[in-house]
Amino acid sequence: MIPETIYSKYSQAMFDIASEQKKLTEFGTELKGVRDTFQENPDLWKFLNHPLVPPQSKKDTLAKIFKDSLSPIVLQFMYVMIDRRREAALLLAIDGFIDLARKAQHIEVAKIRVVKPLSKKEETKLVASLEAMTGQHIEPLYYVDPSLIGGMVIQIGDKLIDGSLRRQLRDMQHKLLQADVTNGVTDE
Incomplete structure (x- = not known):
């Protein structure tokens, strides 16, 4: 189990950016799409979490898959987590963002x-x-x-x-x- 402290700061940072840009709904929709893609493609999730795959390869793969459907900020959110070796917490961070956005939007x-x-x-x-x-x-x-x-x-x-x-x-x-x-x- 990944401690909440590991992913909550990423959720909060993404929420703060989305709030500031007034894009809670847009970024929420994009992040739900990312989550669904990983859940529907377990091999992609395994690839992203494999310790021997270099971070740049992970980011290049995500760029190929998502570059046409995601905002640059949402892609950057994932890249930061990969660079900091927190990719295992990515889905939890996405869910955390979605929860924060739901609360803010009642x-x-x-x-x-x-x-x-x-x-x-x-x-x-x-x-x-x-x-x-x-x-x-x-x-x-x-x-x-x-x-x-x-x-x-x-x-x-x-x-x-x-x-x-x-x-x-x-x-x-x-x-x-x-x-x-x-x-x-x-x-x-």
């Missing part, structure tokens, strides 16, 4: 588990109702979970909204069992 993350992906119209309607309910901007993160059977489960911070069919069936079973016990019905 954005709450909603982790939404659904049985199957929602249509764009359904997503828009759901986010609008969650924003109305919380009074916050909502950034939805969708997860497909067939075990729900139907409905959805939404977690926003420490609040949990369980509208799954699985929970409703469990509640119904519990009520039926309670009614049986109350009425003296047994399996004998």
Whole structure:
């Protein structure tokens, strides 16, 4: 586990630059793209973290991959971490920046588990109702979970909204069992 002190100063420095330039959203989007690229390409992540690969080779590779899609400042952010041999903390630093940006923009993350992906119209309607309910901007993160059977489960911070069919069936079973016990019905 990488200590927070190692990556938080990079997150904070990037946040300060983005705030000063009024580019929190832009840099956040770019850094999410970098994070997603590393998560989707584990070999690239291994290459970046290999101790025998020289820093310049790592930076050249990142430049080839990202130069057309990232701001020079975002590339420089990654280069500084590589030069200081902190590439193993890069994803944590990116996540730290994203958290700081969300707080500054009053954005709450909603982790939404659904049985199957929602249509764009359904997503828009759901986010609008969650924003109305919380009074916050909502950034939805969708997860497909067939075990729900139907409905959805939404977690926003420490609040949990369980509208799954699985929970409703469990509640119904519990009520039926309670009614049986109350009425003296047994399996004998």
